Amino acid sequence: MGVCYILLNVSKTKMNNMNQLKPLVENRVLDLMAEAEQRYNLNEIRFPKILFNLKGKCGGQFVSGGPKDRWDLRINMEALTKYTDHYVKETIGHEVAHLVAKAVFGARHHDYLWKRVMRDYGLAPTRCHTYDLTPARRVEKFEYKCGCLTRTHKVGKKVHNKIQMGMRYTCSKCRCKLVSLSSSAGPDGSTFARPSFMSSSTL
16 A cells, blocks of 8 residues: 655755654554455555645545545644644544545545444544644635625625726626625725635635
8 A cells, every 4th residue: 555645835844844743644544544444344445645735724634536536635734743642643533534434435524424434443523623723824805795685795806906997797696796895985985895804715
């Protein structure tokens, strides 16, 4: 069973730290995969790529499918570094359980089959962690309204600037022009959209 790593944009210090922590992640994944193969009478479960590029509040991710047929475990290095023992046992177990539930049962998300795998691993099937992690980069968004009574639109600065310069954007549902939810007026009396902030991971 081969191990494939993808390391993106890491400094020398982070690389040294990663080199120390990689074996812990690798051994944990190998053990969990071997246990699953024996428990569910499988010859071999496809081994994932391990990517150390996850940032923000998300502790870990299992990503599958898509045009590139992904089968990846994404590791949050901040969480791994700060909470090594718990992360290796619980979070790696959580994400590998997603992989196994998908491979064995075709399961998705945190359904009862994922919970079954978690319990088979001797882990509590909890969905969320309690790690104190740095939020992902925050992106400025601007709020606009349309003809829909209960709907607003959040657009990025690039689109916002185009609207302010006169470009017309419309709602895909009601086809009405987007109008800024103003909080202040410019020197010429024009209004500007009220800015808000969203985590880049939600865009």
